[in-house]
Amino acid sequence: MSATTNHATLIARAIVSLAMIFFFSAVCNSDPDLLFDHCVADTAAAAAFHFNGLPCIDPATARADHFATSALSEPTDPSATLFGFNATVTSPAASLPGANAQGLAMARIDLAPGGMAPLHSHPRASEVALVLSGGVLVGFADTSYRLYTQRLRAGEAFVFPRGMVHFMRNEDVSAPAVVLSGLNSQSPGAQLVPLSAFRTEPRLPDEVVKKTFRITGQDVQRIQRSLGGS
Secondary structure, three states, X not given: OOHHHXXXXXXXXXXXXXXXXXXXXXXXXXXXXXXXXXXXXXXXXXXXXXXXXXXXXXXXXXXHHHHOOOOOOOOOOHHHOOOOEEEEXXXXXXXXXXXXXXXXXXXXXXXXXXXXXXXXXXXXXXXXXXXXXXXXXXXEEOOOOOEEEEEEOOOOEEEEOOOOEEEEEEOOOOOOEEEEEEEOOOOOOOEEHHHHHHOOOOOXXXXXXXXXXXXXXXXXXXXXXXXXXO
């Protein structure tokens, strides 16, 4: 093999190595880093463009109220929902434009007496949950299927690692509970396990669901109906 060939091979390997470093660096970051002090969302342009985030307004036109929100101040009615919980999540497009590209979101979770945020995950974010009122049982399972649970009172907090399946349950059957969460992505996503298994569109094949949960076709139909399906 000639010196020229060896040199070309080394360059190729170096390029591949750099590409892998950049790839894994991007994967490990929660959201893309800012190149400005801030990037207040241009909500008027949001419908016309599709970015990994939202386009920015001219920084010189930013105002203090772009970085403030009252979206989490009002309670919601969790009793009207299927599992007895309701969540209000901040959004750069709707309620907190100053959070655009900052890699964060906040959520208010209202839990009815005995209500629960069922097993779910946030594929793009870790979460820290702070109980504002009530008593809440929280927990998550890691990839070795070890379960971590904790009972929290007002003022106590708990971390759910990124992508781990977790839950919150109000242990008080006579009073509501409120939880404030912080997430390290402006678009954390939420995937509820019951709906992912039984309420997809189109539906998962019955044989897949039956064998996954070791249940019968009648069980599948019963669970689908109980989750609001037909």
